[in-house]
Amino acid sequence: MANALYGKGRNKFARGDINWLASGGDTIRVMLVDLALYTLLIDTDEFFGDVPAGARKGNSGGSNRTDMPQLTLVDPALGVCDANDVTFSTVPAGNALEYIVVFKDTGVDGTSPLIACIDTATGLPITPNGGDIQIQWDNGANKIFKL
Secondary structure (H helix, E strand, C coil), X not given: CCCEECHHHHHHHHHCCCCCCCCCCCCEEEEEECHHHCCXXXXXXXXXXXXXXXXXXXXXXXXXXXXXXXXXXXXXXXXXXXXXXXXXXXXXXXXXXXXXXXXXXXXXXXXXXXXXXXXXXXXXXXXXXXXXXXXXXXXXXXXXXXX
8 A cells, every 4th residue: 555545534624524724723643553453444444443452552552542642733735734743752662563644633532533544654664662753744745645
């Protein structure tokens, strides 16, 4: 697979259900995902809860939404979505993590929509060693992703 937007996430952008604004926008978070424990269904997976808890990694290795770093959003320009770089703190040693998944956090697993799955980026896959993992978003024309 190449980097892609979740089909149902695209629908939510089109309906205005996802607000990617630096001020007053939605809470957008990012998780690291172990592909050995998650079968990606880009057009049918819809919510945070569709990614098995064992596949999800956040700060200190947690798998809950609140363990996932929140992005500091940059206002979109020409449909290009960007945010400041982010750090996952003290991710315990474990299996390789192949995906970066971006999602909107509504406060409920079953209503927090998946937005993007990134599997092609410098440093991926990454095998946690107990230290921090830094995600530096692309500074090219498409940043995190382009609608």
